[in-house]
């Protein structure tokens with residue numbers, strides 16, 4: 001009998017339903033007490049001094065870049081294998097994206113390629129490492145390099161919830177870290193994002209920028225005397241405020257983060273074990289002292305071939321087989337996805353820069369050969385066995 005296995009599942013229960021209704025009853029629906037509580041819980045969990053909730057990770061990235069002073073004429077390095085929003089956020093500021101290829105083992109920016117990009121280009125003002133699928137980039141190395149060349153760093157930690165290097169949470173290494181609470185992420189508020197920083201100046205600027213540039217938030221104004229007078233608007237801002245219903249969801253999700261994350265990790269460990277002798281798939285690599293957040297469990301499809309010297313021809317040939325493999329799983333109603341995009345191959349960036357697929361070969365390989373397997377807390381043994389049995393069958 002077929003089982004319906006989604007790529008992931010949001011973990012919502014009665015707590016979320018009840019919490020969502022309360023703002024409707026009090027009438028405080030935008031950026032109120034629930035958002036304040038969510039921010040506090042998030043900063044305590046990550047260890048960041050400040051946390052600012054936003055409408056999405058994309059808007060958090062935009063705010064972070066602007067608050068760090070990134071503007072027209074500047075360049076920002078972004079890995080070429082990431083969700084398109086990382087690059088788009090840079091373009092919102094008027095700055096130019098400079099792509100850097102990735103390390104296929106981690107799916108993260110290849111830090112060994114960074115210095116060559118930076119040392120001859122004084123327009124490069126920032127690096128945006130992306131902590132993809134929940135695994136931190138080599139942040140200690142990147143932060144050292146940034147210090148040497150006086151660059152700003154913003155971590156796209158959209159997928160980075162509960163990802164760590166030692167005791168340091170994803171997003172806390174750089175000047176700014178940004179998170180997503182979209183349904184594909186481990187904790188979810190519908191749409192939603194969070195910006196964290198330890199820098200007082202950046203934090204103050206972000207709090208104003210996300211609220212039209214207002215020098216005082218509505219909540220602050222209502223709590224103080226003289227709330228009838230509107231504040232000054234001292235900068236040109238945006239409306240990137242999270243609603244208090246989303247904030248209420250965020251609080252509930254933080255309350256059940258252990259269940260969600262332990263559940264995801266349990267499934268990841270079972271995949272590691274079940275797939276370790278299957279030569280057609282390479283399972284996620286975790287450097288020593290790193291803790292994977294498992295926003296996604298992403299393998300590389302090799303069909304048993306040696307991929308240490310990949311060429312475009314080999315990638316294209318294996319890509320056809322990977323897609324057939326994914327189709328076979330789809331026929332058994334098991335959802336899989338390619339990991340994410342090689343952004344330089346997407347129409348807008350490709351046409352703008354005349355990129356060829358092989359310009360960033362590892363990103364191209366990651367796009368064409370990656371496969372994310374279903375992963376969610378509460379996946380039953382029957383569901384897991386069904387996925388593994390069908391993976392083995394499809395690979396025959």
Ligand SMILES: Cc1ncc(COP(=O)(O)O)c(C=O)c1O
Nearest residue numbers: 056057058083085086158180182
């Ligand atoms: C790496 C990365 N960056 C940015 C984003 C954008 O997040 P959001 O949808 O919250 O704007 C995503 C979302 O999928 C992502 O995976």
